[in-house]
Amino acid sequence: MRYHAGVFMILLLLMGCGKSQDHLEQQMHHTEEQIKFSTVKNETTIDQYESNQAKEIVATFHETTEVFAANTKDWLMLAFNVTHMNRFQLKNIEKNVKKRLTEEFPHMKIEVSTDEKMRLELKKLEEDLHTNNLPQQTVEKRIKQIISLSREET
C-alpha cells in the first residue's frame, strides 16, 4: 500500500511538471528570435559554407537558443542548445535537427549534439577558425576529436 502511494505521488508530480511546462512553452515563443550564432569566414583553409548554412537552418527551429558548427570536406559537426523548458524534448529535437540536416546535406556525414561539452569545443574551434589560419589538418583532427568525444558512451 505504501509502495503504491509512493509511486502514485511521483506520477502526480510528473504530471504536474508536464502541465507547467506547456504553459511556459507558450510564453517562450515570443523570445525565439534571439538566437545567436556567428558566421565563420575562412576562405584560406576549409570552407565553412556548410556549417554556416546548417546554423541558419537550425536557427529556424524555434526551440534553439544557440548553435555552433564546423565542418571538413565530408564531416559536419553541429551542436546547439534549446530553451530550458524544451529540454524534456531534447532527444526528439536532436533527432529532428539531424534528420533535417541530413536531408539538406546528403553528401555529408552529419553529427549533431546538444551536449555542453560539444558546444564548448565547437565554440572554441569557431573562434580559432575566425582568428587564426589553422592548417587544414589541424581542423580535421579537431573535428574528428570532437566527434569521437560525442560518441563516447558512459
Added chain:
Amino acid sequence: MSMKSKPPFPPTSTSYKQTEQAHETPRPILLNCIKAFLIGGTICVIGQCISLFYISFFDFTEETAGNPTIATLIFITMLVTGFGMYDKLGQFSGAGTAVPVTGFGNAVISSAIEHRTEGFILGVGANMFKLAGPVIVYGVFSAFLIALIKTVLQLLGVI
C-alpha cells in the same frame, strides 16, 4: 483488613494506541520537507558545479561527467563523515542528505568506519554494505526485471 481491589490494568492495546498517539511528539513534516528540499537541492547544485568543472576542464561530456561527479561527491562525503559532521547534518536535513548519492556514500563509509574495531575483513569488509546493500540488491534486481521486460517486448516487436 479490607483490601482495596486492584484497578483494571493494563488497558487493551487498541485503547492504548489512542492514548499513545495523543502523546506522541508530532513530526514537523512541513519543516522537515523544507529542510530536505533546501539541503537536497544544494547538494544537487554542488553536483552540477562539479560536473560543469569536469566538462570545462577535462574531456568529459555531459553524459560521461556523471561518473567523476559522483565519485567526487562520495569523496567529499568521506571527509564530512570522517570528521563527524554528516550525522549532525543528517539530523537537520533528513532526506536532504539521505537521498542524494552522498547518502549512499555515507551509509557505506559510516558502516566501514564503525566496524573498524572488528578488523578489516570481518568488520569493515563484511559490514560495509550493511545499510546500503539493499539499495544495490533491489536496484539490480528491478533493473534486471525492467530491462528483461523491455527487451522481450522489443524482440516481440511490441515497442
Added chain:
Amino acid sequence: MIFVWAFIVGGIICVIGQLLFDVAKLTPAHTLTLLVVIGAILDGVGLYEPLIDFAGAGATVPITSFGNSLVHGAMAEAEEHGLIGVVTGIFEVTSSGISAAIIFGVIGALIFKPRGS
C-alpha cells in the same frame, strides 16, 4: 538556468524521500531502496532521461539515478547481445558510485574512527 532546475528537481526528490520517512514511516533503507526501484521504473518507461536533460545533476545526484543507470547499462548491453546482455550489462554504467563508495569506505576506515554523539 540548469542550476535552478537542478536545485528544484533535486530538492523535490528529497522531499519525496522525506515524506516516505515521515508520513509512510519507512526506514532509511526501505526509502532508498524504494527510490532506486522508482528510478529504474521511470527509466524503463523512458521518463528519466528527459528528466536528466532537464535538471542535470538534480536528477543524476539523487539515488534514483542509480536505478536509471542500472537499467541503462542492461538495455545498452541487451541491444548488442540480446537477452544475455540484460544480465551482464547491469553494472556497465553505474560502477562508479559503488566503486567510489567501496574505495573511500576502506580509506575512511583506515584514517578515521567514529566520533559518536
Added chain:
Amino acid sequence: MFTGTQSWAFSTSPVLLSGSAVGGPMEAQGPLASSFDLLFDDLWMEQTSYENAQQRLMEEASALAIQKAHIFDEQVDFFISGDLINQMTPTNFAASTLQIPFLGTFNACATSMESVALAAAIIEASGANYILTGSSSHFSSAERQYRFPNEYGSQKPGTSQTTVTGAGCAMISKEGSGPIIKRATIGKIIDLGITDPFNMGAAMAPAAADTIITHLHDFQLPITYYDAVVTGDLGKVGRDICIQLLNDVKVSIAPNQFLDAGLMVYGPDQQVFAGGSGSACSAVVSFGHMLEQLQAKKVNRVLFVATGVLHSPLSIQQQKTMPAIAHAVAIENGSDE
C-alpha cells in the same frame, strides 16, 4: 517477605551502603554533573572500542562503590549486574576484572532495580553480607547495536531517546548506615503492541504504570506515601503517558512528585529528543543524584521504578512488538535516625 501478588517486603532492612555514578561527555554537561563521581570528556575513554569503553565505565563505577562503602574487594560476596550490549559482554569482562562471584542480569534499562531487588532478597535470606549491583550503558555502543552506525546521517524523531553514557553501582549490605531498602515489586512484561524502536517511552509507560499500581496495591499504600517516584527512563513522551494512565485508574500523582531519570540527567538545552535512556540512565540517577538526596534527607521515601524495553534489533526486523518491563524498589531513610 512475599507480599501481595508480586512483591517483597524486607524486614531485615538491607542497607544501600554506597552508590557511585560515572558518566561521559554529554552527562558532564547535564544538570546532574555534580552528582557524578567521575566524568570522562571523551566517548572512547582511552579504549580501543566503545565496548571496551563501556567495560571501563563499569569497572570505574564498581571500584568507586566499593571504595565509598569503606570495605575491601574481598568482602563483597556477589556482583549482580548486566547491560544491553551483545550478551552483556562489557559487564562480563568487568566482572572478570573484579573477580567477585557474578550473577548476570538482563532486563534492559530495568536491570539496575532488578539487581537491587535481587540483592536485597538475597541479603534478607542471609545469603550474603555485601552485594555489589549496578548497570552500564554507552551511547555509541548502543547506537551501533540498536540503531545505525554512529556516523550515519539518519534523522531521529522527537520520540527517540538518547542512550546515557555511564555506569552506576550500588553496594547493598546487611548492616551499616544508609537508606534502607524496604520493598520491591517485580514487574510483569507488558506489551501493548508498540513496534517503533524510536518510541520506547510509549512502550515502557504502561509497564511502569502497571508496576506502580501493583506496588501500591500489594502494600496498600497511597501514592502520596512516597516523597518521590523516580521512573527509569520513560522520557518526556513516556512520562506524560504514564501520568495519564495512572490518572485513568484514579492514582493521581503530583507532577513534581513524579520524576523521571531520563529527563533529569540532561538539560533542556541538550539535543537529546525525548530524554535519556539506556541501562545506565536509572542507575546513575538513582545511585548518584537520588542517593545523595536521600542521604541529605531532602527526600525520605523514594520509589524507584526502573523501566526497560526488552526488544532486540532482530525482533524489530522480524516485526515483533516491544515487550516492556518495570521493577519497583522502595528506598527510605530509617525513622530512628
